[in-house]
Amino acid sequence: MQRTFYEADHEAYRDTVREFLAREVEPHYQRWEDERLIDRSAWLAAGKAGIVGLAVPEAYGGAGVTDYRFRCVVAEEIARTGVTSFGAGMSLQDDVALPYLIDLGTEEQTQRWLPGMAAGELIGAIAMTEPGTGSDLQGVKTTAVRDGDDWILTGQKTFITNGIHADLVIVVARTDPSAGARGFSLLVVERGMPGFTRGRKLHKVGLAGQDTAELSFDQVRVPGSNLLGTEGKGFLHLMEHLPLERLSIAVASLTGARAAYEWTKHYVFERTAFGAPIGDLQNTRFALAEMLTEIEVTQSHLDRCVLALNAGELTAVDAAKAKWWASELEKRVVDRCVQLHGGYGYMMEYPIGRAYVDTRVHTIYGGTTEIMKEIIGRDIAAGMSAPA
Structure with a gap:
């Protein structure tokens, strides 16, 4: 079945992304993995090439591109080359930090921050998770107390x-302890x-080159002009932006699954055992057939979700469905592909070995599979209790 998702402009952009990765990322990637940190120069190169900051309006130095299909092209090429730490x-x-600034920023804030982010000069993060909260955002203990026009921020974040x-770090803080969900x-x-x-650079199972850290805020004086969005509506702002974050993880998961399948398809017809390619064994062909079918069926659904996002119609529930399904599919596919590689699948010099550790987190961050199912289940229950 021919995929009609992309247009000529997307494929032209693919050439740009592919050339950028070959020139600026792939030659340095193993060193970044060994050093457990991507060079900041890679961010500057990405900004210059138009690989980062796509949605930043032209008035602030970006491309002003809101068609998420261009981001899908980036995800596909990153998965194909196996440079997942860079992609994360x-x-x-x-997909996470910039949308908050674009959607919620005042004119003064956008003028101050967006040009640097579009150029790769400023790197953003969002600090939600705390050592004791995990997926329970309403359990956030970080507090911000008014002091004149400023805020005094105190707390700790982890897995950032x-x-x-x-x-720039967008920090989720409790500003009114008595207001429940309206107090963030x-x-x-x-x-x-x-x-x-910044605390220690966390030593993860995978994604070695991607920096993940603990952050500490000890009586940090934050100017009132750095309040993002509306005071007391932080939780609402999070809920409004989580669908895009979850769809981005779904896209990364499916592109990762497809890359793993492609590597394995070529490997099994090159590798011989018992005098013939292992791709000629019925079990191998059945495995390939099952993986390709699941990938293509999921691709059709995700394409619809991306188009819904472009139209402003992607719901939190549909994003949750896409996220848990695609990430669990990737987990199954990558595991099966490791098995088909045999012993070589357990070697880090093979891309499938790296994928085995790099992609496992997709079912965890951005909301675990269990949280996604709870969101969907609550929606189902609400529909059953609604009047006919």
């Missing part, structure tokens, strides 16, 4: 993507603010 940081910038490099606000903490410190 870029995705956090474009881009945490080491981040110049978003504050932008900038590099160098007194009391803002």
Whole structure:
């Protein structure tokens, strides 16, 4: 079945992305993985090439591209080349941090921050998770108390993507302890603010080059002008932006699954056992047939979700469905592909070995599979209780 999802402009952009990765990322990637940190120069190169900051309006130095299919092209090429640590940081910038600033930022804030983010000069992060909260956002203990026009921010965050490099951190803080879900606000903490410190660079199972950190805020004085969005509506702002974050993880998961399948398809027809390619064994062919079918069926659904996002119609429930299904599919496919590679699948010099550790987190971050199912289940229950 021919896929008609992309147009000529998307394929032309694919050539740009592919050339950029071959020139600026692939030659350095193993060193970044060994050093457990992507060079900041890669961000500058990405900004210059138009690989990051796509949705930043032209008035602030970006391309002003809101068609998410261009981001899908980036995800596909990153998966194909196996540079997933680089892709994770870029995705956090474009699919998580930037939308908050674009959608909620005042004119002063957007003029101050967006040009640098579009150029790759400023790196963003969002700090939701705390050591004791995990997926329970309403359990956030970080607090911000008014002091004149400023806020005094105190608390700790963990598992923060881009945490080491981040110049701007969107912090979820409790600003009114008595207001429940209406008591949260978003504050932008900038590099160098007194009391803002970074803890250890976390040593993850995979995504070695992507910096993930613990962050600490000890009586950080945040100017009132760094309040993002509306005071007390931080939780609402999070709920409005989580569908895009979850769809981006779904896209990364499916592109990862397809890349793993393609690597394995070629491998099994090159590798011989018992005098013939292992791709000629019925079990191998059945495995390939099953994986390809699941990938193509899921691709059809995700394409519809991306088009719904473009139209402003993607719901939180549909994003949750896409996220849990695609990430669990990727987990199954990658595991099966490792098996078909045999012993070589367990070697890190093979891309499938790296994928085995890099992609496992997709069922966890952005909301676990269990949380996604709970969101969907609540929606089903609400529909049953509604009057006919």
